[in-house]
Amino acid sequence: MKKTVEYEQVFERGCGMDIHKDSVYATVMGEGINTETRVFKTTTRDLRELGAWLTELDVKAAAMESTGIYWKPIFHVLSEFPINLMVVNASHIKNVPGRKTDKADSQWICKLLISGLLKGSFIPPADIQKIRDLYRYKKKLVHYISSERNRIIRALEDANVKLSSVISDTSGVMATHIIEGLLAGRKDLKNLVMERYHHRVKASPEEIVEAIDGKITPHIRFLINCIQKHISALHQQIAEVDAEIDKYVKAYETQIELLESIPGVGREGAISIISEIGVNMDFFPSEHHLASYGGMCPGNNESAGKKKSSRTRKGNQHLNTYLVELAWSAVKTKNTYYKAKYEILVKRRGKKRALIAIGRKILCAIYHMLKNNESFKELGSNYLAEKTQKNRIEYLKRELRQYGYKIERVA
Incomplete structure (x- = not known):
């Protein structure tokens, strides 16, 4: 049967x-x-x-x-x-x-x-989906520009121009000026370098002149010119995408201003976050659910009473990337709570785990800011030290009371 x-x-x-x-x-x-x-x-x-x-x-x-x-x-x-x-x-x-x-x-x-055993994924509203598609495409265009700049450096290496060995920012003002001069056929390399040389460059002018003394053939010149034209076209396309994004984010200017009050978060960062999570937090029961959605919380892997790997769970990889970028910016902002917390965490957990922790804190703050429509409340760089000192004093008071001592505050 x-x-x-x-x-x-x-x-x-x-x-x-x-x-x-x-x-x-x-x-x-x-x-x-x-x-x-x-x-x-x-x-x-x-x-x-x-x-x-x-x-x-x-x-x-x-x-x-x-x-x-x-x-x-x-x-x-x-x-x-x-x-x-x-x-x-x-x-x-x-x-x-x-x-x-x-x-x-x-x-x-x-x-x-x-049977009620399925949980639906977060599907943002139609207008947020449009912002998401446009912003992700914009990030892809930025990656294309980075790839094309790397191709220029590889082409220069082919011509024995070691520009990346003496200048770290090969897309900066000085490096761009040198590349343009080499493509124009300039032979006065020392004057070419000194026209844009500044004290922040670690290499000396003589070292730079020696590094860029290569052989630019017509083939290399043609190849780099083609790459530069493509980069210019990509910049123009990014400007068009930005203009289209601005049309859709006009309805969320209030939320963008709120998020900009977070240390390290500018307009670009605020738009990136809104494009992934929207502005209505009712879908997420708590900030912990939102952190799980963003892949910013530790996973649970326990068997036979033993805890194994607690690596972060897979979540929205785009949101995860944006939050790590914002965390880097936040920890570089002086006299802030995030910087102080990062300096404590990085000593015992390392940079990567510390950044994930700061990114999670930023995301939890964003949850409450959007849910309650309130701006960011900066605790200050001394908050953690003062909290530790206060807890230490309370602990010592309890210890003394256990041994029968009476504590009186001296004015």
Whole structure:
């Protein structure tokens, strides 16, 4: 006799979807309907047929894996229907090994959904999604510029111009002036160097002249000119993206001003954070949930009473990167709480862990600032020392009272 396992249903009816590039396997089950699996194409017409089918069956909840970017068009089309859509982390809904088929996956997702065992991922509002897409694309363009600048240095190395050996910032004013002079065919290298030389350069003018005395061939000159034109085009494209971003962030100027009150956070940093988490903190029950979403909290790995690795969990890698950048900026701001805390942590935990800790503190502060609509409250660089001293005094008072001493404050 075949046995069945009964489980509590949180949703009366549900739909589980296994998503692919060209097809969607949708399984419906629940009270009053037969379990059924249908296959739909990912065209707009077929997805609307899927939405109409779910509406006809009075299915109010549906879940899908966050498979690459393929979930996005499905989410956008089905949002037109009265269905509670849930996008779930694929690593949280793995099926039983040995039963890996598209149909079985959709059935498994549906069972987990109606049992209330799935937790939806954070999906920002439509306008925040636009800011996110634009800002991530802008960061990609910045990376392209860095790559192209490195290509210029490699081309100069091919010409035996050792510019990166004597100047650390190869995209700065002095290095750019030297490169332009070499491409123009200037032979007075000493005058070329002295025109932009300054005391912050560690190498002497003679060392720089010796390093840049190479052989710039017409081929190298043509290659570098092409790279420079591409860099100029990328800068122009970044300016256009910035203008488009400004159109969408006008509605969030108040929140941006609040975040700019945090040490080390400027307008660029505030926009980067808002593009990833939005401004409505109601989705996150507490600041700890937000820190987990950003991958800024330690993980738990315990077995047989022994704690193993506590490395940070995987989260939103874009948000994680932005927070580490802001943490670097914050710890370099003098006379601040973050700098004082970093100096304490870095001694025993190292730079990387200390930066993650500061990034988490910044994110927790952002959570409360956006939730309560309040500006940042700077505690000051002496806060930790004063707190330690106060705790030490209270500890010594308790010790003395235990031994029968009476403590009186002397004015």
